[in-house]
Amino acid sequence: xxxEVPLWEVFIRPRNGLAHKHVGSLHAxxxxxxxxxxxxxxxxxxxxxSIWVVPSKAITASDPDQxxxxxxxxxxxYRHPTFYEIPDEVGHM
Amino acid sequence: xxxxxxxxxxADDHLVLGHRVSEWCGHAPMxxxxxxxxxxxxDVIGTARNxxxxxxxxxxxxxxxxxxxxxxxxxxxxxxxLVERPNEDFAHTMLRQLYFAAFMHPYWTAxxxxxxxxxxxxxxxxxxxxxxxxxxxxEWVIRLGDGTEESARRMRxxxxxxxxxxxxxxxxxxxxxxxxxxxRAALRPEWEATIKRIFDEAGLEQVTSPFPQSGGRDGxxxxxxxxxxxxxxxxxxxxxxxxx
Amino acid sequence: xxxxxxxxxxxxxxxxxxxxxxxxxxxxxxEKIEPNDDMPEGYRRTLVRQIGQHAHSEIVxxxxxxxxxxxxxSLRRKAALLAKVQDExxxxxxxxxxxxxxxxxxxxMTEELLDGRAKYSSIFNYPTLSWADIGTIGWLVxxxxxxxQIPLCRCSYGPYARAMIRVCKEESFHQRQGYxxxxxxxxxxxxQKAMAQDAxxxxxxxxIMMFGPHDADSQHSDQSMAWKIKRFTNDExxxxxxxATVPQAEYLGLTLPDPDLKWNEEKGGYDHGPINWDEFxxxxxxxxxxxRDRIKARRKAxxxxxxxxxxxxxxxxxxxxxxxxxxxxxx
Numbered sequence: 001x002x003x004e005v006p007l008w009e010v011f012i013r014p015r016n017g018l019a020h021k022h023v024g025s026l027h028a029x030x031x032x033x034x035x036x037x038x039x040x041x042x043x044x045x046x047x048x049x050s051i052w053v054v055p056s057k058a059i060t061a062s063d064p065d066q067x068x069x070x071x072x073x074x075x076x077x078y079r080h081p082t083f084y085e086i087p088d089e090v091g092h093m
Numbered sequence: 094x095x096x097x098x099x100x101x102x103x104a105d106d107h108l109v110l111g112h113r114v115s116e117w118c119g120h121a122p123m124x125x126x127x128x129x130x131x132x133x134x135x136d137v138i139g140t141a142r143n144x145x146x147x148x149x150x151x152x153x154x155x156x157x158x159x160x161x162x163x164x165x166x167x168x169x170x171x172x173x174x175l176v177e178r179p180n181e182d183f184a185h186t187m188l189r190q191l192y193f194a195a196f197m198h199p200y201w202t203a204x205x206x207x208x209x210x211x212x213x214x215x216x217x218x219x220x221x222x223x224x225x226x227x228x229x230x231x232e233w234v235i236r237l238g239d240g241t242e243e244s245a246r247r248m249r250x251x252x253x254x255x256x257x258x259x260x261x262x263x264x265x266x267x268x269x270x271x272x273x274x275x276x277r278a279a280l281r282p283e284w285e286a287t288i289k290r291i292f293d294e295a296g297l298e299q300v301t302s303p304f305p306q307s308g309g310r311d312g313x314x315x316x317x318x319x320x321x322x323x324x325x326x327x328x329x330x331x332x333x334x335x336x337x
Numbered sequence: 338x339x340x341x342x343x344x345x346x347x348x349x350x351x352x353x354x355x356x357x358x359x360x361x362x363x364x365x366x367x368e369k370i371e372p373n374d375d376m377p378e379g380y381r382r383t384l385v386r387q388i389g390q391h392a393h394s395e396i397v398x399x400x401x402x403x404x405x406x407x408x409x410x411s412l413r414r415k416a417a418l419l420a421k422v423q424d425e426x427x428x429x430x431x432x433x434x435x436x437x438x439x440x441x442x443x444x445x446m447t448e449e450l451l452d453g454r455a456k457y458s459s460i461f462n463y464p465t466l467s468w469a470d471i472g473t474i475g476w477l478v479x480x481x482x483x484x485x486q487i488p489l490c491r492c493s494y495g496p497y498a499r500a501m502i503r504v505c506k507e508e509s510f511h512q513r514q515g516y517x518x519x520x521x522x523x524x525x526x527x528x529q530k531a532m533a534q535d536a537x538x539x540x541x542x543x544x545i546m547m548f549g550p551h552d553a554d555s556q557h558s559d560q561s562m563a564w565k566i567k568r569f570t571n572d573e574x575x576x577x578x579x580x581a582t583v584p585q586a587e588y589l590g591l592t593l594p595d596p597d598l599k600w601n602e603e604k605g606g607y608d609h610g611p612i613n614w615d616e617f618x619x620x621x622x623x624x625x626x627x628x629r630d631r632i633k634a635r636r637k638a639x640x641x642x643x644x645x646x647x648x649x650x651x652x653x654x655x656x657x658x659x660x661x662x663x664x665x666x667x668x
Contacts, residue, residue, distance in 0.1 A: 024499075119422065125430070
């Protein structure tokens with residue numbers, strides 16, 4: 001055949017109030033078929049009430065080699081509430 | 094016994110169609126469709142089971158779903174000729190399912206108003222399933238009709254081949270005049286509208302056959318149904334009275 | 338079943354000792370490896386092969402059971418079997434997706450299956466000859482698969498582990514539906530009971546063989562264990578399976594076809610008779626009774642479906658062109 005059927009990433013929201021979560025991927029020729037396939041493949045046991053499909057090639061991922069410079073400096077202790085001392089008498093804050 | 098007969102007609106439609114679709118399992122054009130087709134088969138087999146179960150209770154002779162499904166021969170089966178048509182290719186299979194679902198969706202919608210509580214219950218579940226079948230098979234009919242030259246030719250062949258079985262959908266059968274079940278003939282405009290909407294997008298023309306076929310309701314079937322039932326019933330009939 | 342995926346796997350790597358040691362340290366710390374992470378080429382190659390063969394096993398596995406969907410003896414059984422075979426297709430799909438994160442496409446893997454380069458579990462090269470086979474496959478073959486698959490939920494490769502968690506969750510009904518079928522037969526008419534015993538006689542040894550060669554003869558096991566692609570050895574899993582299955586057969590009043598099978602107090606498990614490895618290797622190498630038919634059926638589905646996939650791709654292209662042309666037309 002002339003071309004390969006593109007890959008899509010599937011995200012499902014288990015129920016209202018929760019965020020869509022990545023559940024896997026599938027192949028489909030367009031977005032309508034991808035949604036239907038996601039319904040048939042990934043919601044056979046009542047896994048959710050909303051589906052997103054995204055072409056896999058549309059996703060830009062961070063480089064794992066840059067994980068150190070990306071994520072480790074983010075750990076600043078003064079961003080956490082326990083860094084600050086508040087007397088008990090003040091009550092919950 | 095008009096209600097029993099009418100329920101049996103409906104049940105046979107669903108079981109025979111579900112059986113045909115299940116024949117695809119493991120042989121679909123792509124893996125995603127190997128998941129989609131069993132979903133459709135399971136939907137209609139589930140409805141068939143509910144209908145047989147209710148028919149058995151209405152009849153009151155102690156026959157259960159399996160007695161009704163496995164111990165009647167082809168002359169006793171009342172299904173539409175459309176649903177027993179062999180799978181042929183993916184185009185035929187999708188179109189057959191679309192024709193059936195485009196009829197059953199308005200049928201079950203009307204049945205939601207039935208004075209019969211069990212019928213309303215069955216309709217409530219089936220109406221959503223049929224809406225999805227229309228969508229899924231409709232999208233495929235559009236892609237095949239407006240895909241490649243080969244797919245368009247196969248789709249046109251399917252339209253021609255199945256045209257003679259369309260009128261039978263709207264024949265009243267045993268349910269005629271029953272309050273519990275909707276009139277069938279009245280549903281034709283909605284069926285036509287659904288098919289037209291999809292065919293317009295698919296670049297397909299509806300074909301009206303001057304020689305429509307019917308007879309399924311009287312047990313006058315094509316030759317394929319006997320083979321289908323022989324296969325389906327073989328294990329059950331080889332062990333009379335056994336439980337599974 | 339999946340452990341056979343390792344047969345012929347090449348886990349050698351050319352990376353520097355420092356790189357390999359750093360990778361091994363991550364694995365030893367139970368860190369999951371994710372798709373874009375650096376990994377030894379041998380690790381990647383082993384996974385591609387194993388996940389691919391696991392996926393193929395699920396897909397080919399649809400055929401022997403699918404053989405009885407149209408003959409299931411009750412509507413309840415028909416629905417359950419159809420749902421089960423559908424699940425196998427789904428599991429194949431999840432696994433192909435996991436393999437695709439390693440840079441191989443589903444089409445490539447499919448072609449390898451169809452031209453005989455890729456293997457799949459030998460068990461599916463045996464025929465299903467009666468309704469009892471369907472129950473027995475659910476009970477034994479799915480039972481053996483679960484033994485293999487539960488430890489894989491902790492496999493070091495993230496996407497494989499996640500796929501296996503989904504598979505194991507879904508598969509919990511498969512073995513139970515199989516055992517229930519066999520139980521009904523065992524408690525049924527004399528003909529039904531004979532059918533169940535006959536199926537057990539034919540499927541027992543192939544099920545035992547599913548765990549692959551003895552540890553002493555399993556060449557690539559050590560590296561896979563070190564990389565935590567595999568977490569128990571073939572013999573450990575086989576032993577667990579036998580110990581779990583013997584009482585289940587006793588409950589049914591059926592006899593396992595191994596005269597040497599007996600409880601060994603000292604090791605706290607059952608001893609079993611010698612496995613016919615000639616048969617095993619012959620089936621693995623594609624000489625099982627149904628091997629040609631299985632691949633032929635898969636090839637037919639793939640070839641017959643080509644026009645459908647081509648049509649959908651062509652239509653997608655037309656949609657794209659129309660969508661891009663639409664704003665222009667509106668101006």
